[in-house]
Amino acid sequence: MATISKLKRRLLLLRSSSQIRYALTYVLITAVVLVFLNVYTASTTRDMMFRSKEVSLQGKVQLVVSSLAGLERLSGDNVAQVIALLGDLDANRVTVTDATGKAVYDSLTKDNATGRMILFSEVVTALQGNVVFYCVYDGAALESRACMPIYNGSDQLIGSVYLMEYDTDLGAVIAALEMNLVRISLVLGTAIVLFSILFALIFSRRMRLILDSIQLLREGEYTHRIALWGHDEVGVLAEEFNKLTERLRTSEATRQQFVSDASHELKTPLASIKLLSDSILQNEMDMDTVREFVGDIGNEADRLTRIAQKLLELNRLEDAPKEDFVVMEPGPVVEKAVRLLTPLAQLRQIRLETKLDPDCTVVTRGDDIYQMAFNLVENAIKYNVDGGYLGVFLQRKGEDVVLIVEDSGIGIPEESLPYVFDRFYRVDKARSRQAGGSGLGLSIVHDLVERNYGTVTVEQREEGGTRFTLTFPFFGMEEET
Numbered sequence: 434m435a436t437i438s439k440l441k442r443r444l445l446l447l448r449s450s451s452q453i454r455y456a457l458t459y460v461l462i463t464a465v466v467l468v469f470l471n472v473y474t475a476s477t478t479r480d481m482m483f484r485s486k487e488v489s490l491q492g493k494v495q496l497v498v499s500s501l502a503g504l505e506r507l508s509g510d511n512v513a514q515v516i517a518l519l520g521d522l523d524a525n526r527v528t529v530t531d532a533t534g535k536a537v538y539d540s541l542t543k544d545n546a547t548g549r550m551i552l553f554s555e556v557v558t559a560l561q562g563n564v565v566f567y568c569v570y571d572g573a574a575l576e577s578r579a580c581m582p583i584y585n586g587s588d589q590l591i592g593s594v595y596l597m598e599y600d601t602d603l604g605a606v607i608a609a610l611e612m613n614l615v616r617i618s619l620v621l622g623t624a625i626v627l628f629s630i631l632f633a634l635i636f637s638r639r640m641r642l643i644l645d646s647i648q649l650l651r652e653g654e655y656t657h658r659i660a661l662w663g664h665d666e667v668g669v670l671a672e673e674f675n676k677l678t679e680r681l682r683t684s685e686a687t688r689q690q691f692v693s694d695a696s697h698e699l700k701t702p703l704a705s706i707k708l709l710s711d712s713i714l715q716n717e718m719d720m721d722t723v724r725e726f727v728g729d730i731g732n733e734a735d736r737l738t739r740i741a742q743k744l745l746e747l748n749r750l751e752d753a754p755k756e757d758f759v760v761m762e763p764g765p766v767v768e769k770a771v772r773l774l775t776p777l778a779q780l781r782q783i784r785l786e787t788k789l790d791p792d793c794t795v796v797t798r799g800d801d802i803y804q805m806a807f808n809l810v811e812n813a814i815k816y817n818v819d820g821g822y823l824g825v826f827l828q829r830k831g832e833d834v835v836l837i838v839e840d841s842g843i844g845i846p847e848e849s850l851p852y853v854f855d856r857f858y859r860v861d862k863a864r865s866r867q868a869g870g871s872g873l874g875l876s877i878v879h880d881l882v883e884r885n886y887g888t889v890t891v892e893q894r895e896e897g898g899t900r901f902t903l904t905f906p907f908f909g910m911e912e913e914t
């Protein structure tokens with residue numbers, strides 16, 4: 434059943450295939466052209482041969498006529514004498530009649546008509562004073578007849594000359610020519626039909642391959658790839674399709690990873706909340722412990738809120754209609770973020786060093802610079818040591834604006850450096866959680882940097898600790914003088 438419906442589908446596809454339609458059109462046009470060429474060539478060659486025959490036959494008849502025109506009357510004897518003088522006329526039959534149409538001379542040995550009335554229409558017409566030529570190709574030979582009236586010296590009609598030629602040589606030439614034409618046309622026609630069908634089949638097969646693949650993709654088969662050869666339009670189409678599928682596959686994989694990571698992240702605080710509330714319900718506790726547990730529940734709830742906020746933030750970066758670009762000086766914005774976090778640094782006696790150069794104009798969207806600075810500085814404080822150091826620097830380097838956030842904190846191990854911008858990645862989960870982290874801060878920074886045409890790098894400081902370096906293109910105004 435399945436194969437039958439598949440076959441039916443293929444036939445339908447083939448019937449509605451544009452390529453088949455083109456092929457049929459080609460075939461039709463070629464057939465018309467070939468037929469026309471055959472008919473035209475054949476009739477032209479025949480015409481040409483007829484005409485040359487006419488010239489040569491008329492010449493011969495004319496010769497006989499002028500030789501006989503000197504005679505007063507035509508009799509069997511004198512005509513035979515004159516014709517004998519003319520030598521070989523190279524004609525199959527020469528007949529001379531008198532004015533009444535009676536043959537006075539006939540070159541035929543068999544069925545000689547001398548003395549009988551000649552009733553050929555050519556002779557009748559010639560005796561009415563007309564010159565007659567008639568030629569026909571019967572498929573084997575070229576049969577031509579010419580007939581002419583004879584006038585004597587006093588312009589009196591005295592008879593007619595009739596000449597007949599049956600040329601098999603020329604007939605064979607015509608036959609061979611026409612045969613060859615037909616043969617060439619047949620070979621050409623067959624070749625065109627075969628190739629048209631072949632190309633149409635190949636084309637529709639390749640198209641079907643692509644169509645089937647699109648169907649598979651629609652059904653969620655992101656790993657499917659089209660194996661198509663060639664660099665023509667169909668090949669390029671297949672290649673583009675493969676690229677598209679690859680993109681869909683990666684984004685689908687990222688999405689699944691993200692969902693699983695996110696639910697995992699959300700599960701931890703929820704489990705804590707559950708555990709804490711169960712303990713309160715099941716155990717006899719004094720009011721202080723209950724208060725402490727409820728406080729912990731509150732903290733976990735806060736953490737859930739923070740995660741939700743960051744997820745929303747990431748989502749906004751991906752989907753939201755992009756905010757307008759603004760030309761701005763990052764200095765004051767970075768300073769605002771540092772100022773907001775200074776109390777946190779002071780709490781741990783962290784020495785703060787900032788140097789924010791003016792004239793570092795960049796183009797960014799919304800408050801992206803603030804977000805980046807805040808996340809980096811917050812990390813530099815969170816993952817610092819008591820009495821440590823935090824440096825924030827903004828400077829111009831040629832065509833670039835560079836923002837550096839460095840600290841003398843606990844540092845990031847070499848092997849973790851490539852992953853710190855991944856969603857939910859944390860070097861030390863316990864410490865990050867304790868500090869209220871979600872593992873999303875740096876991935877937000879990364880996305881923000883990207884959408885502002887910048888780059889971000891992270892490295893270990895030689896003196897210990899971490900250094901983040903953000904680079905953006907400098908937006909220079911043309912100075913008018």
Ligand SMILES: Nc1ncnc2c1ncn2[C@@H]1O[C@H](COP(=O)(O)OP(=O)(O)O)[C@@H](O)[C@H]1O
Nearest residue numbers: 812813816844859860865870871872873874875
């Ligand atoms: N300045 C830093 N020093 C040491 N480790 C850092 C620093 N900044 C980030 N990290 C590491 O990278 C991880 C990811 O950072 P982030 O995405 O901001 O998540 P979070 O701060 O919420 O844990 C952190 O958990 C921490 O392990």
Ligand SMILES: [Mg+2]
Nearest residue numbers: 812870874875
């Ligand atoms: Mg962080």
